[in-house]
Amino acid sequence: MSLNNxxxxxxxxxxxxxxxxxxxxxxxxxxxxxxxxFDKSDFKELDCMVGTPVKVTTDYGEVVVYSTITEEGPHPGxxxxxxxxxxxxxVNPDTQATGTPTYKGMKAKVExxxxxxxxxxxxxxGQLKEG
Amino acid sequence: MATRKIKTVYDVVCPFCGTLCDxxxxxxxxxxxxxxxxxxxxxxxxxxxxxxxxxxxxxxxxMIRKDGKLTEASWDEAIEKxxxxxxxxxxxxxxxxxxxxxxxxxxxxxxxxxxxSILDNxxxxxxxxxxxxxxDVGVPTSTLGEYKNRADLVIFWGSNPVxxxxxxxxxxxxxxxxxxxxxxRNDRYVVVVDPRNTHTAQIADMWINVNPNEDYELMNAIxxxxxxxxxxxxxxxxxxxxxxxxxxxxxxxxxxxVIFFGMGLTQTLSHHRNIDTxxxxxxxxxxxxxxxxTPMRGHYNVSGANTVFTWNTxxxxxxxxxxxxxxxxxxxxxxxxxxxxxxxDASLIVASDPASNFPQDSVRNMFKHPLIAIEPHETxxxxxxxxxxxxxxxxxxxxxxxxxMDHVPLRLRxxxxxxxxxxxxxxxxxxxxxxxxxxxxxx
Numbered sequence: 012m013s014l015n016n017x018x019x020x021x022x023x024x025x026x027x028x029x030x031x032x033x034x035x036x037x038x039x040x041x042x043x044x045x046x047x048x049f050d051k052s053d054f055k056e057l058d059c060m061v062g063t064p065v066k067v068t069t070d071y072g073e074v075v076v077y078s079t080i081t082e083e084g085p086h087p088g089x090x091x092x093x094x095x096x097x098x099x100x101x102v103n104p105d106t107q108a109t110g111t112p113t114y115k116g117m118k119a120k121v122e123x124x125x126x127x128x129x130x131x132x133x134x135x136x137g138q139l140k141e142g
Numbered sequence: 143m144a145t146r147k148i149k150t151v152y153d154v155v156c157p158f159c160g161t162l163c164d165x166x167x168x169x170x171x172x173x174x175x176x177x178x179x180x181x182x183x184x185x186x187x188x189x190x191x192x193x194x195x196x197x198x199x200x201x202x203x204x205m206i207r208k209d210g211k212l213t214e215a216s217w218d219e220a221i222e223k224x225x226x227x228x229x230x231x232x233x234x235x236x237x238x239x240x241x242x243x244x245x246x247x248x249x250x251x252x253x254x255x256x257x258x259s260i261l262d263n264x265x266x267x268x269x270x271x272x273x274x275x276x277x278d279v280g281v282p283t284s285t286l287g288e289y290k291n292r293a294d295l296v297i298f299w300g301s302n303p304v305x306x307x308x309x310x311x312x313x314x315x316x317x318x319x320x321x322x323x324x325x326x327r328n329d330r331y332v333v334v335v336d337p338r339n340t341h342t343a344q345i346a347d348m349w350i351n352v353n354p355n356e357d358y359e360l361m362n363a364i365x366x367x368x369x370x371x372x373x374x375x376x377x378x379x380x381x382x383x384x385x386x387x388x389x390x391x392x393x394x395x396x397x398x399x400v401i402f403f404g405m406g407l408t409q410t411l412s413h414h415r416n417i418d419t420x421x422x423x424x425x426x427x428x429x430x431x432x433x434x435x436t437p438m439r440g441h442y443n444v445s446g447a448n449t450v451f452t453w454n455t456x457x458x459x460x461x462x463x464x465x466x467x468x469x470x471x472x473x474x475x476x477x478x479x480x481x482x483x484x485x486x487d488a489s490l491i492v493a494s495d496p497a498s499n500f501p502q503d504s505v506r507n508m509f510k511h512p513l514i515a516i517e518p519h520e521t522x523x524x525x526x527x528x529x530x531x532x533x534x535x536x537x538x539x540x541x542x543x544x545x546x547m548d549h550v551p552l553r554l555r556x557x558x559x560x561x562x563x564x565x566x567x568x569x570x571x572x573x574x575x576x577x578x579x580x581x582x583x584x585x
Contacts, residue, residue, distance in 0.1 A: 032189035104501035110476025
């Protein structure tokens with residue numbers, strides 16, 4: 012029900028690109044970017060249905076997103092969240108003096124959160140405003 | 143039956159990614175001024191054209207936050223408020239600019255100089271390390287047309303164009319027939335280096351499965367093998383020794399090779415050192431054959447932003463005007479480090495969405511202070527802004543110039559009018575400059 016020692020990558024996907032042009036505050040953007048894709052073998056160990064919310068935790072934060080199986084595998088030990096507000100809750104802000112945060116390659120752990128709530132973009136970013 | 147009157151605009155340049163496709167055809171219904179059909183564009187480009195049609199998340203009037211809620215205002219009020227915020231701030235940040243045209247970017251530089259502010263574009267969170275490396279070691283590069291006509295070995299390193307630059311493969315790098323590559327895909331050997339078996343890798347001839355964050359080691363192993371050194375280890379960065387020898391053999395034998403690289407190199411550990419090594423590797427490959435390298439730029443005019451900022455200030459991004467002259471130090475004056483240190487006390491965001499694209503702690507700090515957004519659509523940035531200035535979408539609702547990823551400038555076309563009271567980014571910035579000058583007592 013949980014996995015440790017994963018490596019988190021983030022990046023562009025075509026669905027995320029279409030969704031952001033179609034409206035960043037829409038449900039389509041949640042479907043496209045509030046997801047975490049797993050390798051088939053990792054997902055088996057997670058022992059849940061596709062679409063079950065999972066909590067992804069790194070040294071820099073945590074976020075709840077929908078789980079799914081990757082189309083771009085095999086990549087055992089690697090999880091992928093499309094670029095966007097959800098991924099950016101857990102990326103490494105350190106730029107190593109280049110100005111560019113380290114958006115890829117964080118150590119991560121994942122926990123199944125049956126009934127967990129995946130926030131939409133405005134709710135998620137709104138938390139940063141209040142905090 | 144009533145007939146719909148439609149005008150078709152040909153040879154439209156797509157304002158989405160750095161590939162800047164210039165063969166789009168856009169049908170606009172004359173009566174409603176709506177985009178009804180887009181031909182030749184990829185799915186994302188098509189979505190961008192449709193996004194210009196009226197929708198609940200399109201801004202048509204300026205907005206000011208009053209009692210915690212964004213409420214409609216006149217242009218004069220909104221510009222007044224924005225100018226107040228910017229002139230009252232000690233260390234304002236001007237950020238974005240990559241999704242607008244060059245003339246507006248030029249106005250951005252002018253405003254930054256008047257305000258003595260920080261000026262930054264989105265390269266600082268994507269290909270900034272590429273620019274740093276190019277300043278260190280140069281770059282052997284070419285235009286995309288040359289690659290199309292000549293390249294017989296194409297390497298995508300940490301880049302997934304099927305998703306990020308959907309028509310790049312069809313227009314320049316993989317499937318297209320070129321002058322010396324008459325059989326298109328069959329005349330090219332395609333290699334993908336990526337930790338994931340991406341869709342680009344799935345249609346390539348070879349996939350090199352490198353460990354995340356270990357591209358630097360792999361490139362240096364390739365450089366060693368190129369110099370005739372035997373590798374001691376059985377595998378480097380997760381890639382078996384034999385595969386590295388096979389790749390080196392391939393690159394030495396090709397007639398004309400090119401490396402396209404993306405965020406897989408710039409956003410992982412080692413950042414600009416990855417690009418340094420990639421450029422040095424490319425240079426060394428020219429001892430054996432012709433080899434070039436090109437970054438896969440994301441925003442359609444991020445190259446333009448770098449170019450315009452450079453010819454105005456001498457620097458491509460991360461520029462500080464606080465001493466009255468431009469200074470450049472990416473580790474210090476880039477948006478994310480500044481926001482992480484909570485140095486910025488007001489932000490003007492032009493055609494960008496840092497709330498979605500910056501790490502969470504920097505967004506938290508950005509939200510503590512006044513925020514102005516020049517933006518056509520509701521985004522997580524504009525939704526929490528204090529002033530929203532509605533913009534026409536460059537390349538759809540106004541013309542202008544944009545630079546392709548290989549620094550070829552192309553003219554954007556206007557296909558329809560902007561809705562409501564929207565103004566172009568350039569006009570908005572001109573109004574802001576005028577108002578700020580008035581407030582500062584300048585002529």
